[in-house]
Amino acid sequence: MKDPDAMQSGLQLLESADAAYLTTIDGDGFPQTRAMLNLRNSDQFPALSRLFSGLDERFVVYFTTNASSAKIEQIRRNPKVSVYYSIPAEWRGLMLGGVMEIVADSGLKKALWQKGWEMYYPGGDDDPDYAILRLSPMVAKYYHQLVSSVFDLGQKS
């Protein structure tokens, strides 16, 4: 289905949801979900909006995390993930599904870095424990109340 209105609504949700819920699969085959910073939220991270312009149609999303975290180990073993964005009061949701990449790019690390993140990565933007994840999803699914619209985004770029 290629519903331009639903795609636009999905992008608007991506840019306004308070958090992103990332699910990886652990070594025993169980899904593991946790909240992540939604770097695409344009109110929370206005300085990053320009960085993401041009990625809209493919719903590409980035995450920052600790290289030493369990999720990184899970992604190395099995990179299949989902990411969910939600506005519960309106029963709107956006699911992105695909293969997560761990990106080693010092320029991107610097570009994404935000003031205050020394709390997570004491060494700053070149802390070896500061890691970047990238999802160029194969599928996006937008939910609004009882209706859902699926977008096949093809293989990851």
Add this chain to the structure above:
Amino acid sequence: MKDPDAMQSGLQLLESADAAYLTTIDGDGFPQTRAMLNLRNSDQFPALSRLFSGLDERFVVYFTTNASSAKIEQIRRNPKVSVYYSIPAEWRGLMLGGVMEIVADSGLKKALWQKGWEMYYPGGDDDPDYAILRLSPMVAKYYHQLVSSVFDLGQKS
């Protein structure tokens, strides 16, 4: 870890989160996440609170869904799931993980039924498309900002 305060905070979150994010694993091994009604939310479903009393320590949760939905097919093939509850503004989260059961119990179906659900199940509380899911989790993980507490709840009861 058995931190009674964290367990109490997790239960309080379970009973106040606006929605539950259920992740199943599809036939290709990809996680699939969607929002579900949080029947444990005591403001949204006050009439169900009594039904759930006594289940607190084990974090047992129920969901209602359409028997014909993709998630039911996914659970039949692979019952390993996660459920996530979140209060994004406070960076609080609760993840439950374990094996989902599909419960065929007409008494429970009637007990859980809420006014207005004819929108989902036109045939009412004995509609064959009205299905109940039950998770007695093996693990609960409570997150608050940078701290997480894991509760091993043992095998499903």
